Amino acid sequence: MRDSALEFLAGAGHNTLESDLYRMGWNPVVTAEDYAHDSAHRLHVATASSTALAGGTIAADIAAEQDKVRRADAVVLQFPLWWFSMPAIMKGWVDRVFVEGFGYGIRKAEGGTRRYGDGLMAGTRALVVTSMGGSEHTVSARGINGSLDELLFPIQHGFFWYTGMAVLPPVLIPSADRMTEDGYAAAEAHLQARLGTLFSDEPIPYRHQSNGQYDRNFVLRSPYAVGEEGLRVHTAPPSHAAQSSA
Structure with missing residues (x-):
């Protein structure tokens, strides 16, 4: 799937930068040596x-x-869903690369911190491509594992959106460990179709921190998502999303 994606993007005229973490022998552990401390x-x-x-x-x-991320118009994380998240080596990539001053702790000139829709990564698109052993039914709205958007919320909202990236709906490759040749062909075509609209798909309408919908304690104000609670309240209905971006 990775090889197919890179070939497709190159054929579409895109330049790609890849970080194959296992092949690189990426160190996922934050240490004092990272900062010459x-x-x-x-x-x-x-x-x-x-x-x-x-x-x-x-x-x-x-x-x-960090240089790769700065140069990117879009960041794609491809990984197998591993105990309901990304594998440890990729989490370690996030931990070590997105340090204070790059991923978080970005101060505004007028005071306050840039995050949740703002930040150094604003203007960059982000996409999760993930495979899993279970079927797509298990990550549906009433599936036993929870919906896919909620399952990926820490990555999509807590990492991508926090740093300012516009987050696209994820690409799921289900039942990966028992995939047939026909199933793979369909999954490959699906991924290529999504990559073909990487810069035109509508992002998930997460609420911006600084658009007035949150109070001073960063709690969603009462006029929004009335009667609802939990993770889904941080995604605006289409009408609100349009108003926020207007």
Whole structure:
């Protein structure tokens, strides 16, 4: 699927940058060495990472990945769903690459923090491509695993949207461990179709932090999602989404 996606994107005229984490031998563990930090002193990760980022002393492997993200118009994460999330090596990529000053802790000139629809990644599109052993019915609205959007909420809302990326509906490859040749052909065609509309599909209408829908404690105000609660209240109905972007 990865090879097919890269071939399709190249054929469509796109330049691609790939991070094959297992092949790279990517280190997923945050350490003091990432920030040239003196291990004799307590490591405050946020401060140490932002200082190293600003001073150009952040680890070379992290800097290389940050450069890829800066250059990207779209970020695609492809992974097998692993205990309801991404595999540890990819979570470690997020942890080490999206440090303070790059992924979070971005201050506004007028005060406050840029996040949830704002941030350095604003203007970048984001897409999850994930495979799973179970059927698509198990991640439906009433499926035993919960809906796919809720299952991926920490990644799509808590990572992509937090850093400012516009999040596209995910691509699911179900029943991957028992896929037939015909099933693979259909999955490949589906993925290529979605990649073909990577820059035209409507993103998930997550609510912006700074559009007045949240109070000073970042709790959704009472006029919105009346009578509802849980993760879904942070996704606006189409009419509200249109008003927010107007």
